[in-house]
Amino acid sequence: MKGKHVKIFITVLAVMFMASMAQAGDTIRIGWTADMPGVGATFYASQKKAIEMFIEQTNAAGGVLGKKLELVIRDSKLKPDVGATMARELILSEKCEFLIGPTSSGVALAVTKLGETNYAPYIPTLMAKKPEVIYTNLWGGGLSSFIKQAKPYGLFKKASITSLYDLDMLRATGMDMPEGLLGYSRCPFYAVNTLSMQVFVEQYHKKYNEWPSDWACMAYDGLIALTTAIKKADSAKSEDVVKVLGGLRFLSLRGPRYLRAQDHMADVGLYVGYTAKDPKYKGFLILKDVVVVPAQMVWLPVAEVKKLQP
Amino acid sequence: MGIEFYLFLLINGLSQGMVLFIVASGLSLVFGVLRVINFAHGSLYMIGAFLAFSLSTLLPAGSIFSFLLLMLLVPLAVALLGLGLEIPLFRRIYGKEHLLQLLLTYALLLILDDACRLIWGGDIRNVARPDLLAGSIKFFDMFLPTYNVFILVVGPLIAVGLWFLLYRTRAGNLIRAAVSHPEMVGALGVNVSRVMTATFMLGCWLAGLGGVLMSALANIDLGIGMEKIIECFAVVVIGGLGSIGGALLGSLILGVGVAFIQLPLSRAAIVFPYFAMALILIIRPWGLFGKPER
Incomplete structure (x- = not known):
């Protein structure tokens, strides 16, 4: 019985191998080490949409040099070492000729350390220093939570805050986003x-x-x-x-x-630019x-x- | 800075400590009665927070009734999950050696955390505060979020409720008797294992309630369970394992301590809980309200 199973297994492997060889001829495999979890999740979702749309459009128009594009995704887990392993896997096992991503390995390093979701204990002390402008390296979801939590403390009645206001962050903050920042x-x-x-x-x-989002446009570009x-x-x-x-x-x-x-x-x-409401865009x-x-x-x-x- | 600023800081710190108390009291209760340190308690809290998020998307946004419904349903759901864990798993490890208990509850932590990853993914989420609690209350020339005041009301209510349950009801008498004299309670014809199951469910209920309250206080992600269980350990070490009063005191010390330590030493706020825990372990290893082991 055991021997039979092994034979079937080997046959399946061989078929898969040949299938992948056959595929390799008329497709261009693009590997993507994506930042799927945590603060990277929103970026991942919109990038994926733009990338899939691009590939769909390109393939519908006959591909590139007559070859179809194919996307292979691996999760870098926002960790540079995991990202490196996944990149190797994409090149060696998945036979990807090109790699794209990640969004931000440097920022990812900082972010995993700053993985704070509750800023409330620190806001009164920040206010006591009576800042006029708050410059922060918070971005994405972290920045959005900070603004949402700080607003009921009246922080933005006195201080303005400046950072990266990409569309994902603006959408996540919604109408809690102060105007004129x-x-x-x-x-x-x-x-x-x-x-x-x-x-x-x-x-x-x-x-x-x-x-x-910004990240969707950039991925497409x-x-x-x-x-x-x-x-x-x-x-x-x-x-x-x-x-x-x-x-x-x-x-x-x-x-x-x-x-x-x-x-x-x-x-x-x-x-x-300055944050402002626009009748065309509801909710952000x-x-x-x-x-x-x-x-x-x-x-x-x-x-x-x-x-x-x- | 005037005295009102310090008062403001105190209120803010207390409101942070209250959520911690609700979760930590569950951990302490379970340990007090069942003698099991449940590592997965933080994961149950996280599941409560994510359940609140999922349920909130189905309910009308902004309504206070939606939020009260979350506070009613989600802790019950987490308690039921606790029932599902207690009968097949926890029941087998009562009175066994600590290593075995540690292995089981830590394994559960990993399983529940990964289940959360599978179900809710890595996104950062939160539950919108109901309109009634979304604003702020003017406090001298400062603004205090209404939601923090709400937590300041709910926390003591839970504390009083727990005290009443444990010291003024028959169920509470049974729980306390099961702690001190389990054999005698059994000999008197009480189903001890049912008392234990109920206590475990109550602990899970508290974790779930803490999760609901946190989901609107701050953002939630896959890291909050681990973060909270560590804070809870600090709380029960400071207050004394198994003591509800100790959990209350420990939570408030941490909440207020983190708020005030920032003034002279802004960077010390993050390490304060661990520092306080280490200090207590040196001078009074059984905690402020605990009893030394014999």
Whole structure:
């Protein structure tokens, strides 16, 4: 009996192996080490939607170089070491030619340490110092809880707070978000006036019945850059594609952008504005009077990047 | 800073301590009667908080009645879950060696926490405060969240209720008798194992209630169970294992201590519970209200 089972098992394995070999020929497998838990969860959900929409659209249009895109996801658990293991697994076992993500490994490190959900014990002491402006490295869900909990203490009657006000955070805070706060955002769809963004937002809203978050737009842009590079390299092999990345020009949702030749940093800037209500968006505030700060003003100069690299 | 600021700090600290008391009293009660340190108590509290979140999405938002319904139903559900754990599992480990009890309750903690991950996922959630409790009350020139005042009312009510139950009712007499003289209570024809099951369920009920109250006080995620069980241990070590009065005192010391220690030493607030616990272990290892083991 046992021998029979082993034989069946080996046959199944062999079939699976051959199936995967056959698949490898006409698909481009994209591995994604995603930050699924905790503060990463909201980002994960919206990124996944945008990535799946991009892959669906691209495959419907015949794929890239005639090959279909395929997504393989692994959970990095917001831990850099887990992320590294998962990345290896994606490359070696899942035969992924390209890896995308994670959202923010550096921030993830800080966040897992700061995993605080109850800020109330600390708010009175903060108020006693009578701050005019609160600058915080809280972001996402943590920032949202802080604002919600601090509001009934009347903190924002006297002080203003500034941080990253991305769409996920604004949605999570809802109408508890105070008006008139100065903050910044990575890729607020409502402040980008390109035609491609309009089309994307319309399709996204139709498909998912919600507005695309900053992270959704950025994930979509990332895939635009990747597929542009694959087409330019005329190859789906990562070693060929990496050669064309430096200086690559691609048409992002935010308009034409490029990857800096020296370190492949994309020239994507920041959007700074004041929180305000908008009749078009129910249940959350957006940034108004948005000023775009181009990447060239905020990114680390190449010389300094070189200095930091080992 | 005027005296009113210190009063404000005191009230805020007390309201934080009250939620801790409700959860820690359950842990202490279970230990007092069953002599089991239930590591999974924090997970039951977390399940209460997540259940409150799930149920709140089905009820009309903003209504005080929805919230009261949560406070009624969720602790009952957690108590029933406790019943489901007590009969097949906990009942087998009463009076066994501590290592075995530790293994079982710690394993339960892992299982329940992962069950939460499977059911509710890693998202950070919270329950919206009912409109009636969402605002703030003016306190001199400061604002105190109405919800904190609400907790300040509920906490003592629970404390008085527990005291009444334990010292003024027949059920309470049985529970206390089962602590001190289990064989004698059994010889008198009382079903001791039923008393124990009921006590365990009461402990779970308290964990569930703490979870509901916390779900609207702060955000909830998969880490809150572990966080709370550690705080609860600090509370029962300070107050004395098995003593409800000790749990109350320990919770208030922690809540108020964290509030005040920040003024001179802002960074010491996080380590204060552990420091207080270590101090008590050195000078009075059986806790403020506990009795030394013979």
